[in-house]
Amino acid sequence: MQTSADIRHQAILNTIAQIPYGKVSTYGHIAALAGYPGNARYVGRLLKELPNNTKIPWHRVLNSTGRSSFPVGSEKQLEQFQRLQEEQVMILNGRIQLATYKQE
DNA sequence: AGTCTGACGGGAT
DNA sequence: TATCCCGCCAGAC
Numbered sequence: 001m002q003t004s005a006d007i008r009h010q011a012i013l014n015t016i017a018q019i020p021y022g023k024v025s026t027y028g029h030i031a032a033l034a035g036y037p038g039n040a041r042y043v044g045r046l047l048k049e050l051p052n053n054t055k056i057p058w059h060r061v062l063n064s065t066g067r068s069s070f071p072v073g074s075e076k077q078l079e080q081f082q083r084l085q086e087e088q089v090m091i092l093n094g095r096i097q098l099a100t101y102k103q104e
Numbered sequence: 105a106g107t108c109t110g111a112c113g114g115g116a117t
Numbered sequence: 118t119a120t121c122c123c124g125c126c127a128g129a130c
Contacts, residue, residue, distance in 0.1 A: 005127085027112055042127060044111035061111075069111040076111085 011035055012043055019060040022087045023103040024096055026064050044069065059083040066098045 011034040019025050025033075027040035036042065047058045059080045063069045070077035072094065081091050089101055 008127095028114095031112090036126095038113090038125060039127080040112040041110060041125075042112095045127070047111055058111085063111080064113055080111095 008034075008036060008039075008042070009046060012046055013056055016043075016047075016056055016058070016061060019057055019103050022089060022101070024060045024062050024084070024089065024098070024101045025103045026062055026098070027069075028064055029102075030061065060103075062096055062098070066096045067094060 012030060015030050015034040016025070027043040028037075030043050031037060031039040043061070047056075047061060050056055050058060068077045068080045070080060081094075084091060084096065089096060
Protein backbone atom coordinates (compact mmCIF):
# COMPACT_ATOMS: atom_id res chain seq x y z
CA MET A 1 0.00 0.00 0.00
CA GLN A 2 0.95 3.65 -0.31
CA THR A 3 1.96 5.35 2.92
CA SER A 4 1.67 9.11 3.26
CA ALA A 5 5.45 9.25 2.99
CA ASP A 6 5.34 7.36 -0.33
CA ILE A 7 2.74 9.74 -1.70
CA ARG A 8 4.79 12.75 -0.65
CA HIS A 9 7.85 11.19 -2.22
CA GLN A 10 6.05 10.65 -5.55
CA ALA A 11 4.53 14.14 -5.56
CA ILE A 12 7.89 15.79 -5.05
CA LEU A 13 9.75 13.74 -7.64
CA ASN A 14 6.97 14.31 -10.15
CA THR A 15 7.22 18.03 -9.57
CA ILE A 16 10.96 18.02 -10.17
CA ALA A 17 10.54 15.91 -13.29
CA GLN A 18 8.38 18.67 -14.73
CA ILE A 19 10.99 21.41 -14.60
CA PRO A 20 11.59 22.28 -18.30
CA TYR A 21 14.95 22.01 -20.05
CA GLY A 22 16.86 25.24 -19.60
CA LYS A 23 14.87 26.24 -16.52
CA VAL A 24 15.57 25.87 -12.79
CA SER A 25 13.57 25.81 -9.57
CA THR A 26 14.25 25.91 -5.83
CA TYR A 27 13.80 23.42 -3.00
CA GLY A 28 11.15 25.52 -1.31
CA HIS A 29 9.23 26.21 -4.50
CA ILE A 30 9.16 22.55 -5.42
CA ALA A 31 7.91 21.57 -1.98
CA ALA A 32 5.12 24.13 -2.24
CA LEU A 33 4.13 23.12 -5.79
CA ALA A 34 4.01 19.48 -4.72
CA GLY A 35 1.62 20.42 -1.94
CA TYR A 36 4.04 20.43 0.98
CA PRO A 37 4.99 24.02 1.76
CA GLY A 38 7.69 24.27 4.40
CA ASN A 39 9.29 20.98 3.45
CA ALA A 40 12.24 22.32 1.46
CA ARG A 41 14.64 20.18 3.48
CA TYR A 42 12.71 17.08 2.56
CA VAL A 43 13.18 17.81 -1.15
CA GLY A 44 16.94 17.78 -0.63
CA ARG A 45 16.70 14.59 1.37
CA LEU A 46 14.98 12.80 -1.51
CA LEU A 47 17.39 14.06 -4.14
CA LYS A 48 20.27 12.79 -2.05
CA GLU A 49 18.87 9.27 -2.30
CA LEU A 50 18.52 9.22 -6.08
CA PRO A 51 20.68 6.69 -7.95
CA ASN A 52 23.46 8.07 -10.15
CA ASN A 53 21.65 6.96 -13.28
CA THR A 54 18.39 8.73 -12.44
CA LYS A 55 16.53 10.61 -15.13
CA ILE A 56 15.20 13.10 -12.59
CA PRO A 57 16.68 16.54 -13.48
CA TRP A 58 18.19 17.12 -10.03
CA HIS A 59 20.66 19.63 -11.46
CA ARG A 60 17.80 22.07 -12.10
CA VAL A 61 17.16 22.39 -8.38
CA LEU A 62 18.92 25.27 -6.62
CA ASN A 63 18.58 26.88 -3.21
CA SER A 64 16.71 30.13 -2.70
CA THR A 65 19.80 32.24 -3.31
CA GLY A 66 20.28 30.78 -6.78
CA ARG A 67 23.33 28.77 -5.79
CA SER A 68 24.11 25.05 -5.85
CA SER A 69 23.72 23.46 -2.44
CA PHE A 70 26.86 21.37 -2.94
CA PRO A 71 30.22 22.43 -1.49
CA VAL A 72 32.09 24.97 -3.61
CA GLY A 73 34.47 23.15 -5.93
CA SER A 74 33.07 19.68 -5.19
CA GLU A 75 32.60 17.10 -7.94
CA LYS A 76 28.86 17.28 -7.51
CA GLN A 77 28.78 21.03 -7.85
CA LEU A 78 30.95 20.90 -10.95
CA GLU A 79 28.67 18.29 -12.48
CA GLN A 80 25.60 20.37 -11.68
CA PHE A 81 27.07 23.51 -13.26
CA GLN A 82 28.24 21.55 -16.28
CA ARG A 83 24.77 20.12 -16.85
CA LEU A 84 23.16 23.53 -16.48
CA GLN A 85 25.57 25.13 -18.91
CA GLU A 86 24.80 22.38 -21.41
CA GLU A 87 21.24 23.70 -21.22
CA GLN A 88 22.38 27.27 -21.89
CA VAL A 89 21.86 28.32 -18.26
CA MET A 90 24.41 31.03 -17.46
CA ILE A 91 26.32 30.89 -14.21
CA LEU A 92 27.93 34.07 -12.90
CA ASN A 93 30.23 33.82 -9.89
CA GLY A 94 28.74 30.47 -8.93
CA ARG A 95 25.22 31.82 -9.04
CA ILE A 96 22.26 31.45 -11.36
CA GLN A 97 19.93 34.41 -11.95
CA LEU A 98 16.63 33.01 -10.69
CA ALA A 99 14.78 36.01 -12.12
CA THR A 100 15.87 34.84 -15.56
CA TYR A 101 15.76 31.07 -15.38
CA LYS A 102 13.28 30.14 -12.68
CA GLN A 103 10.41 27.96 -13.79
CA GLU A 104 7.02 29.66 -13.79
C1' DA B 105 10.29 10.85 24.01
C1' DG B 106 14.64 13.68 23.55
C1' DT B 107 18.38 15.12 20.60
C1' DC B 108 20.85 15.85 16.46
C1' DT B 109 21.31 16.47 11.52
C1' DG B 110 20.70 18.58 7.01
C1' DA B 111 21.20 19.01 -1.37
C1' DC B 112 16.50 24.72 3.17
C1' DG B 113 14.21 29.57 3.85
C1' DG B 114 13.43 34.21 5.32
C1' DG B 115 14.03 38.20 8.14
C1' DA B 116 17.18 41.31 10.56
C1' DT B 117 21.46 43.81 10.47
C1' DT C 118 25.12 41.74 -1.23
C1' DA C 119 26.97 38.95 2.87
C1' DT C 120 26.37 37.07 7.60
C1' DC C 121 23.87 35.56 11.38
C1' DC C 122 20.34 33.51 13.46
C1' DC C 123 16.33 31.00 14.14
C1' DG C 124 12.36 28.45 12.44
C1' DC C 125 11.12 24.43 9.96
C1' DC C 126 10.32 19.24 9.31
C1' DA C 127 11.22 14.31 8.45
C1' DG C 128 14.59 10.69 9.71
C1' DA C 129 17.99 8.28 12.31
C1' DC C 130 19.43 6.88 16.91
